[in-house]
Amino acid sequence: MDAVNEPSIAGVRELAPEPAPGAEATGWWTTLYDDALADVLLDAADPAETEATAEFLVRALELAPGARVFDQCCGTGRLSIPLARRGFEVTGVDLIEAYVARARAAAERAGVVARFHAGDAFAWTPEAPCAGAFNWWTSFGYADDDATNVRMLARAHDALRPGARLALDFHNVAGLLRGFREHVVTRRQTAAGELVLLRESRVDLPRGRLEKRWCFFHPDGRRSAHDSAVRLYLPTELARLLEAAGFVDVRFCGDVRGGPLELDSERCIALARRRP
Numbered sequence: 001m002d003a004v005n006e007p008s009i010a011g012v013r014e015l016a017p018e019p020a021p022g023a024e025a026t027g028w029w030t031t032l033y034d035d036a037l038a039d040v041l042l043d044a045a046d047p048a049e050t051e052a053t054a055e056f057l058v059r060a061l062e063l064a065p066g067a068r069v070f071d072q073c074c075g076t077g078r079l080s081i082p083l084a085r086r087g088f089e090v091t092g093v094d095l096i097e098a099y100v101a102r103a104r105a106a107a108e109r110a111g112v113v114a115r116f117h118a119g120d121a122f123a124w125t126p127e128a129p130c131a132g133a134f135n136w137w138t139s140f141g142y143a144d145d146d147a148t149n150v151r152m153l154a155r156a157h158d159a160l161r162p163g164a165r166l167a168l169d170f171h172n173v174a175g176l177l178r179g180f181r182e183h184v185v186t187r188r189q190t191a192a193g194e195l196v197l198l199r200e201s202r203v204d205l206p207r208g209r210l211e212k213r214w215c216f217f218h219p220d221g222r223r224s225a226h227d228s229a230v231r232l233y234l235p236t237e238l239a240r241l242l243e244a245a246g247f248v249d250v251r252f253c254g255d256v257r258g259g260p261l262e263l264d265s266e267r268c269i270a271l272a273r274r275r276p
Ligand SMILES: C[S@@+](CC[C@H](N)C(=O)[O-])C[C@H]1O[C@@H](n2cnc3c(N)ncnc32)[C@H](O)[C@@H]1O
Pocket: 029, 033, 042, 072, 073, 074, 075, 076, 077, 078, 079, 093, 094, 095, 096, 099, 119, 120, 121, 122, 135, 136, 137, 138, 139, 142
């Protein structure tokens, strides 16, 4: 990384809030996901990749025309909206009310109907059983302990009709470690000017976690920082957690083109079925 032209982590470290007492009970994910993160990543995702993902989900979840689909941890509706445009009846849930508001506004702009709810995916399930569900872009594995993480998978399981499938998109731990990048800088032009995100990553092997510091350099000169920690589950461990949540027939692929899961695969996508 070019030390002259790139933003520096120095001076931002002290901006990261000290973990509050009882932070484990609330979790870093309640504060990381703000407007800046949505602007720089979620709403700036490559539209071609998003469309390819929507197509993949239709195939992988074996969705019949008009089927009801659950988007667990839907963010700003990035995937819900292309699926609603394809005629599916989509219900999304996200913890962050501002993201739910963005998703509703995006659906309105797109002229599609999709239901978005503010809720905690560790507890929330849609009213009616769904023909498919997905949890996308590493929205899983945030708690340190497996039992808590299984609870989110169990809610996805509860959301499904017997025999229906879940697609879970997680980082491919092998590829992540082989190509490990300590620093990643992302720049976005916003209406207010350039927004820069510097991500500093480290691996805590004894705890099996990928830890990141997210430093935002706002167009008005402000700086903000957050920490995150996601579990480094290998595919075998993901399979064990999915089975603990009640799923059967767990299999994997490595990208949204349906390629096999290999050392350098972009992603680790688990497909699992609720028992028929
Ligand atoms: C990396 S983003 C992915 C968003 C979306 N799935 C996508 O592909 O664009 C992770 C999302 O998970 C949401 N999230 C994290 N923990 C959650 C929880 N316990 N309940 C509901 N949403 C949660 C965050 O608010 C955030 O929108």
